[in-house]
Amino acid sequence: MSIDVRVKRGLKLNLKGEAEKILVDAPISKTIAVQPPNFHSIVPKMVVKEGAKLKAGDELFFSKYSDKTRFVSPVSGTVKEIVRGEKRRILQIVISPDKEQEFKEYPTMDPLKTDAQKVKDHVFSSGLGALIMQRPYDILANGEDTPKAIFVSAVDTAPLSASQEFILKNKMNFFQTGINVLTKLTSGKVHLGVDKDSTGEIRNVQNVELITVKGPHPAGNVGVQIHKVNPINQGERVWTIRPEDVAIIGELFETGKFNAERTVAVVGNAAKETKYFKTIIGAEVKSILSEEPENTRIISGNVLSGQKIDYNNYINYHANELTLIPEGNQYRMFGWIPFTYNNIHSMSKTSLSWLFPNRKYDVNTNLNGEERALVVTGEMEEVMPMDIYPMQLIKACMAGDIEKMESLGIYEVIPEDFALIDYTNTSKIEAQDIIRQGLDLMITEVG
Amino acid sequence: MNWIRQKLDQIKEPFQPGNKFEKYAPAVNALDTFLFVPDHTTKKGAHIRDAVDLKRTMITVVLALIPALIFGMWNTGYQYYSQTGEEFGFMDAFIHGAWKIVPMIVVSYGVGLALEFAFAIMRGHEVNEGYLVTGLLIPMIMPVDIPLWMVALSVIFAVLIGKEAFGGTGMNILNPALTARAFAFFAYPTYMSGNEVWVSEAANVDGVSGETILGSLAAGKDAITEMGLSSAHMFTGMIPGSISETSTLCILAGALLIVLTKVADWRIIVGGVVGAAAMGLLLNALPSLGVDGNALTNFAWYNHLIVGGFAFGIVFMATDPVSAAQTMKGKWIYGILIGLIAILIRTLNPAYPEGIMLSILLMNVFAPTIDHYIVEANVKRRKKRMQTQTVKTA
Numbered sequence: 014m015s016i017d018v019r020v021k022r023g024l025k026l027n028l029k030g031e032a033e034k035i036l037v038d039a040p041i042s043k044t045i046a047v048q049p050p051n052f053h054s055i056v057p058k059m060v061v062k063e064g065a066k067l068k069a070g071d072e073l074f075f076s077k078y079s080d081k082t083r084f085v086s087p088v089s090g091t092v093k094e095i096v097r098g099e100k101r102r103i104l105q106i107v108i109s110p111d112k113e114q115e116f117k118e119y120p121t122m123d124p125l126k127t128d129a130q131k132v133k134d135h136v137f138s139s140g141l142g143a144l145i146m147q148r149p150y151d152i153l154a155n156g157e158d159t160p161k162a163i164f165v166s167a168v169d170t171a172p173l174s175a176s177q178e179f180i181l182k183n184k185m186n187f188f189q190t191g192i193n194v195l196t197k198l199t200s201g202k203v204h205l206g207v208d209k210d211s212t213g214e215i216r217n218v219q220n221v222e223l224i225t226v227k228g229p230h231p232a233g234n235v236g237v238q239i240h241k242v243n244p245i246n247q248g249e250r251v252w253t254i255r256p257e258d259v260a261i262i263g264e265l266f267e268t269g270k271f272n273a274e275r276t277v278a279v280v281g282n283a284a285k286e287t288k289y290f291k292t293i294i295g296a297e298v299k300s301i302l303s304e305e306p307e308n309t310r311i312i313s314g315n316v317l318s319g320q321k322i323d324y325n326n327y328i329n330y331h332a333n334e335l336t337l338i339p340e341g342n343q344y345r346m347f348g349w350i351p352f353t354y355n356n357i358h359s360m361s362k363t364s365l366s367w368l369f370p371n372r373k374y375d376v377n378t379n380l381n382g383e384e385r386a387l388v389v390t391g392e393m394e395e396v397m398p399m400d401i402y403p404m405q406l407i408k409a410c411m412a413g414d415i416e417k418m419e420s421l422g423i424y425e426v427i428p429e430d431f432a433l434i435d436y437t438n439t440s441k442i443e444a445q446d447i448i449r450q451g452l453d454l455m456i457t458e459v460g
Numbered sequence: 461m462n463w464i465r466q467k468l469d470q471i472k473e474p475f476q477p478g479n480k481f482e483k484y485a486p487a488v489n490a491l492d493t494f495l496f497v498p499d500h501t502t503k504k505g506a507h508i509r510d511a512v513d514l515k516r517t518m519i520t521v522v523l524a525l526i527p528a529l530i531f532g533m534w535n536t537g538y539q540y541y542s543q544t545g546e547e548f549g550f551m552d553a554f555i556h557g558a559w560k561i562v563p564m565i566v567v568s569y570g571v572g573l574a575l576e577f578a579f580a581i582m583r584g585h586e587v588n589e590g591y592l593v594t595g596l597l598i599p600m601i602m603p604v605d606i607p608l609w610m611v612a613l614s615v616i617f618a619v620l621i622g623k624e625a626f627g628g629t630g631m632n633i634l635n636p637a638l639t640a641r642a643f644a645f646f647a648y649p650t651y652m653s654g655n656e657v658w659v660s661e662a663a664n665v666d667g668v669s670g671e672t673i674l675g676s677l678a679a680g681k682d683a684i685t686e687m688g689l690s691s692a693h694m695f696t697g698m699i700p701g702s703i704s705e706t707s708t709l710c711i712l713a714g715a716l717l718i719v720l721t722k723v724a725d726w727r728i729i730v731g732g733v734v735g736a737a738a739m740g741l742l743l744n745a746l747p748s749l750g751v752d753g754n755a756l757t758n759f760a761w762y763n764h765l766i767v768g769g770f771a772f773g774i775v776f777m778a779t780d781p782v783s784a785a786q787t788m789k790g791k792w793i794y795g796i797l798i799g800l801i802a803i804l805i806r807t808l809n810p811a812y813p814e815g816i817m818l819s820i821l822l823m824n825v826f827a828p829t830i831d832h833y834i835v836e837a838n839v840k841r842r843k844k845r846m847q848t849q850t851v852k853t854a
Contacts, residue, residue: 299620439517
């Protein structure tokens with residue numbers, strides 16, 4: 014039996030530079046990095062020092078506030094450098110991989126036949142906790158909690174996002190085992206969101222409650238699916254995991270190896286080769302893009318909620334996309350005249366771009382205006398499919414009014430749910446950033 | 461285009477951070493953004509952005525106002541010449557109106573923008589484009605012969621007390637343009653009401669009557685037959701009144717533009733028309749209920765929709781997103797109530813033969829309350845969900 018989730022309010026954004034469904038091996042990254050800032054609000058306590066020899070799966074550090082959450086090395090090699098920033102905050106642990114990869118041997122087990130507590134301990138002690146996110150707050154899951162449900166969304170509706178079904182194609186066995194592991198971690202059900210029109214193998218996954226999703230972005234956002242199927246109330250916890258990470262969990266239970274293989278789709282209108290690359294978690298950007306693109310923004314993640322990174326940097330821990338779009342740092346004459354520049358997409362009818370629903374757009378990073386006071390109303394609701402008043406919630410976050418944030422549904426959202434509001438709103442306010450700050454306030458005040 | 465850009469960058473140099481005139485940057489930036497969309501790129505959040513911005517939105521409203529404004533200029537001359545009996549052509553009438561109205565627009569923009577720039581510099585934010593609309597609306601809803609200094613004072617009151625006192629653009633409770641009009645209305649009633657102000661020169665030239673249809677109805681006269689006017693006159697707008705409020709036809713053209721572009725919310729407009737029509741029908745039915753009513757209550761309900769400031773108010777004033785209700789359901793309630801109350805004030809209060817201004821201002825004040833109850837329903841739903849959840853697990 015499956016649950017239908019239909020989304021009407023949203024936006025399907027067609028952009029140039031989608032990835033072809035070809036998977037190639039990326040050259041081996043010269044160094045790789047685990048970056049603690051990728052795990053929001055985690056303060057690392059180091060276990061290894063510079064120069065230490067590691068196997069893939071050996072512990073690197075753990076969370077200062079919850080020693081259950083441990084982080085392991087994605088590769089075998091030598092710790093080359095621990096990069097620190099302001100106030101000695103650890104930014105990166107850079108590792109030079111060995112030529113021959115060695116894996117730490119974890120015990121194998123069949124999750125369905127093992128005691129739930131044992132499964133959970135195994136997940137968190139072997140560093141798999143770094144792959145599991147918690148809602149509310151969009152932070153890493155705490156190994157001491159038992160979530161009321163676990164959600165996995167294999168639908169990606171964000172513009173230029175990687176196809177999760179394509180990524181999982183050769184990993185379906187591990188994915189199934191991973192799902193079996195997840196069933197032991199929750200007191201409720203494991204929900205798997207799939208595209209309603211998909212006919213792939215993903216629909217035959219066992220031990221899950223299937224959610225069939227239809228509609229424009231943000232239908233694929235796991236938050237929308239949670240909201241429609243089993244919304245989060247105050248005090249409740251839900252965990253979410255990206256599909257490829259479910260396969261990593263499954264592989265460790267089957268083979269005993271922490272295999273940090275990561276599929277990264279290179280996309281965007283500034284990318285030369287738009288393909289899927291098989292690489293490793295925390296790989297160098299350089300290892301995938303052979304030369305530095307000029308005046309281009311490199312985004313780890315998708316174009317709406319990914320993070321800007323430098324060419325000499327590393328791909329984020331969880332990201333499945335490397336998006337390249339041109340920087341829009343040029344002036345545009347008389348751009349404010351209505352019905353002009355229709356080659357730039359607009360959801361507003363003050364542009365004629367709505368007349369061409371099938372056109373694929375060239376985008377850049379220009380703000381197309383400047384930040385202004387919040388004036389226009391009703392436009393945020395058009396891209397918010399949840400039963401939440403987005404503008405009121407944003408204002409509550411700006412004011413830091415905790416009681417209001419709670420009653421307006423802050424526990425149900427994370428920044429990515431507001432990405433389209435970032436994109437479409439007339440006043441160019443940074444909704445995702447405001448929500449993130451609101452969530453951080455909730456963490457310190459409510460916990 | 462390149463040399464303009466270079467020239468502008470040169471001019472802007474002393475205003476850059478760290479330079480001499482850094483504080484005054486918002487003023488020069490405001491001028492720059494009228495020529496070029498700036499080269500700003502996204503810093504946080506989504507890396508790409510929609511082509512729309514506030515300037516585009518506001519300019520769309522200004523475009524929507526143009527038909528009513530042009531018609532208003534012509535109608536000013538038409539009303540004057542047709543009463544004096546002089547021969548006149550289209551251009552004569554238009555120039556007569558423009559001669560009076562253009563200076564009002566200049567004063568309104570001059571004074572208002574100066575204040576906006578001053579506040580932007582003082583508060584260190586960029587100049588908001590909202591005044592482009594407000595500054596044009598203010599002269600459009602004034603009687604044509606109002607002295608320019610009164611326009612200036614009204615603008616100052618509206619910007620200072622109506623907007624900046626509440627924190628600036630986006631924070632105001634009342635619609636600034638209507639605040640300006642209400643200020644003039646209560647401060648200088650002899651220039652803003654009566655039967656000598658609604659036609660150009662009516663106070664100075666004998667034989668020119670400056671009475672509006674609603675005014676004469678309020679005086680108990682049968683305006684339609686007496687003035688020789690029909691619904692067609694009212695719809696096209698060839699009647700006395702505030703400068704741009706008279707032509708329902710031109711207002712509809714503007715309404716079409718802002719509704720189709722979704723700059724204004726159609727719910728408010730439709731709600732307002734429904735509310736006004738309902739109240740009109742109810743009042744029209746009074747005689748059949750055994751109540752006599754007056755000339756205004758007996759005025760046909762459909763005429764109520766096309767006479768006076770109702771159409772202009774509901775299309776361009778009530779839809780101001782900042783002072784209107786902000787939730788979908790709230791917009792319906794807000795619109796309907798404006799319609800009901802506007803006609804109620806118009807017909808039953810002899811002191812105010814036009815009710816739309818007070819009706820919108822009143823609902824501006826209540827809009828946050830309407831929204832509060834709509835949002836509260838959402839909050840209650842969430843609380844209820846939590847309770848049933850706890851009961852289940854208990």
